[in-house]
Amino acid sequence: MRTRDIPLKPMRSVDPDEDKKIGRSLSCYTRNMEVVWHGEFNRLCQHFFPHRWYLSPYLGRPLNYQWYTFTDCAKVRFLCKFCDHGWTSMKGRVVFNFQFNESSLTGIVFFRLFGQKCQRCTPETFEHAMWYPEEVIKVIGNLFNRIGQEYYGFYRPCVRVDRRPGKPQAKHNKECCQACAESKNMFPEWHDLHR
Numbered sequence: 001m002r003t004r005d006i007p008l009k010p011m012r013s014v015d016p017d018e019d020k021k022i023g024r025s026l027s028c029y030t031r032n033m034e035v036v037w038h039g040e041f042n043r044l045c046q047h048f049f050p051h052r053w054y055l056s057p058y059l060g061r062p063l064n065y066q067w068y069t070f071t072d073c074a075k076v077r078f079l080c081k082f083c084d085h086g087w088t089s090m091k092g093r094v095v096f097n098f099q100f101n102e103s104s105l106t107g108i109v110f111f112r113l114f115g116q117k118c119q120r121c122t123p124e125t126f127e128h129a130m131w132y133p134e135e136v137i138k139v140i141g142n143l144f145n146r147i148g149q150e151y152y153g154f155y156r157p158c159v160r161v162d163r164r165p166g167k168p169q170a171k172h173n174k175e176c177c178q179a180c181a182e183s184k185n186m187f188p189e190w191h192d193l194h195r
């Protein structure tokens with residue numbers, strides 16, 4: 001049986017305004033964002049019942065053409081562990097790869113977050129991005145709509161492109177950005193989204 005032939009409860013796309021209201025109550029950021037990533041993912045993907053969807057960090061396994069790719073960006077925060085310099089970037093980047101398995105009726109989503117290097121002490125390593133909870137909620141909502149569009153016949157996905165307000169202090173420094181450094185190996189749409 002094809003996925004689209006399995007009857008599902010009526011669904012709607014995520015309402016951006018509703019999500020903004022949720023986000024407003026979560027105004028701080030934290031390093032330990034796992035709860036927010038998985039909590040929001042599970043909250044939305046339960047609408048795909050009886051199908052189960054799982055969210056997992058990308059572990060480097062090569063993915064073939066059968067995997068869908070969805071990339072999104074957000075305002076994120078960094079803190080250098082060497083010199084304590086903190087900075088904000090509007091170019092926080094997440095890449096999702098997702099696929100539904102017809103035989104097990106489960107879907108898997110791999111996600112990958114990208115770091116940046118401190119411009120003050122220019123260390124060898126990239127700092128991990130700290131994601132604001134409302135930005136996580138935004139990109140997971142966009143991911144949910146994209147999965148719905150590819151597998152569940154969502155009529156019209158509404159992709160939220162807004163980001164937390166605020167101007168970054170400096171121009172985006174591509175030399176210090178892991179996403180830019182690795183973009184050579186990425187898909188074409190990357191370059192439009194990450195200017």
Ligand SMILES: [Zn+2]
Nearest residue numbers: 080083118121
């Ligand atoms: Zn530093």
Ligand SMILES: [Zn+2]
Nearest residue numbers: 091177179180
């Ligand atoms: Zn970049």
